[in-house]
Amino acid sequence: MDKLIIQTKHADYPVYIGPGLRFRLAELIPDQYSSFYIITDDQVGRYYGDEVYEALSGFKTYIYTVQSGENAKSMKVYQEILDDMLEKQLDRRTCVVALGGGVVGDLAGFVAATYLRGVGFIQMPTTLLAHDSSVGGKVAINHKMGKNLIGAFYHPSAVIYDSETLETLSLRERRSGFAELIKHSLIDSVQFFDQLKAAVPNETAMTPENIQPFIKEGIRVKAGIVSQDERESGIRTHLNFGHTLGHAIESEYGYGRLAHGEAVAIGMVFAMHLSEAHYRRKLPIDKVSSWLKALGLPTQVPAGLNIENILHRMRYDKKTQAGSLRFVLMKEIGSVETKTVAIEEVEEVLSAFMKKNK
Structure with a gap:
């Protein structure tokens, strides 16, 4: 134990x-x-x-x-x-x-x-x-x-x-939970990310035996952040990486149609696209997206969802402040920060993201 x-x-x-x-x-x-x-x-x-x-x-x-x-x-x-x-x-x-x-x-x-x-x-x-x-x-x-x-x-x-x-657990439930482990690795370090990817490179390898050693590591990442910021006034917001769009998709698409981790997987890919546009620096989006796909996780906004409705949902997200959209953005794997992003910038990147995935 x-x-x-x-x-x-x-x-x-x-x-x-x-x-x-x-x-x-x-x-x-x-x-x-x-x-x-x-x-x-x-x-x-x-x-x-x-x-x-x-x-x-x-x-x-x-x-x-x-x-x-x-x-x-x-x-x-x-x-x-x-x-x-x-x-x-x-x-x-x-x-x-x-x-x-x-x-x-x-x-x-x-x-x-x-x-x-x-x-x-x-x-x-x-x-x-x-x-x-x-x-x-x-x-x-x-x-x-x-x-x-x-x-x-x-x-x-x-x-x-x-x-x-x-x-x-069903395979789908394991995938959903594994998305949160991936999130922890992306906000923590390249070392954690590479170790996790090497141990579970695809859906076939997503067994309890392969996953279990990383549960403690994922909890360690969260515990370290929570100990510094209990009430989400600072760095604890980093744990929301991928969740701003993810929660909006869940709400708009209908709770239960997508598993939480599936929505977060889409949200993480979008957050990396938004980060590239905001910081004007290259991120390993293809590497992350390819891995998510190999695990059977979605990387695209579900067909039929309307961009205006998604933006409306994000405005009601508990992570917004005074109507501004707040996103956890990535500078590089292991380095993220929470930023207020202009709605026009979010809309532009989200529009391109949804058109690219059609």
Whole structure:
């Protein structure tokens, strides 16, 4: 078992990574809670719900199952969970356990942050994508105007990552999570990028065995950034590389039609094009795009999407300020910065990007 400590101004907490950790919860979770409220989805719950419930059998434990998919991060589902918790008269010593991917983690974390002004929270990520979202304390639900617009900063007491859960991921889910690992490598260093590309050069090589050694490295990158900027007022925005356009595509195309990592892959390629235009310097776009394609990830905006609608979505993104579009731009692999970019410049590059990909 690997262990990392996330250190921020407001909270320090452990991240445990290893096989079979779902059976060791009584050992890993602090003995300070009156009850546990597990939130999972119908896909993950089918595989691991009973095992996690049994691992907490010495405590008063409840389990609530939502439908899998981005639509679970809605005001309606959030309200239904709060109603259930209040009906069960759960007190402030309750601990919410997020058993699932990024959707469940975001939803459960927002529930924990707001129920009785905040209760205990444990992240149990079961997807590769959630190696990113489970660390750092950002929790949220969606609004019809955009993704993650209603949320909070609320750290878990611990992150317990049972690596065996990667075995039940579909190839598409692995691809989506792997896109976030690629993001971490692009913002971190050429060395991390080259090592990741060499280990997983194509879709066939995208096995849990090849991916697992890099999970800790991806979390290390995020932990280092979060420790310096807990509330996303500075360099933490670098973690949004590829997300400004990615979130706009997800919202406009319809949640669930593209996996989050698929949208981010498109967003990263566009961010590199925008960076080339902004800084007037050459970037290895072809190298990155070719690798993404070899992994089965998209690099083009889906056909049928309208540029005006996408720009409108980006204006509502939580990363905008005073109506200006803010992008994480790349100077070179391992060197990025967050810049306010004129809407006219974004529109020009996006128009060319979408026409080129038709």
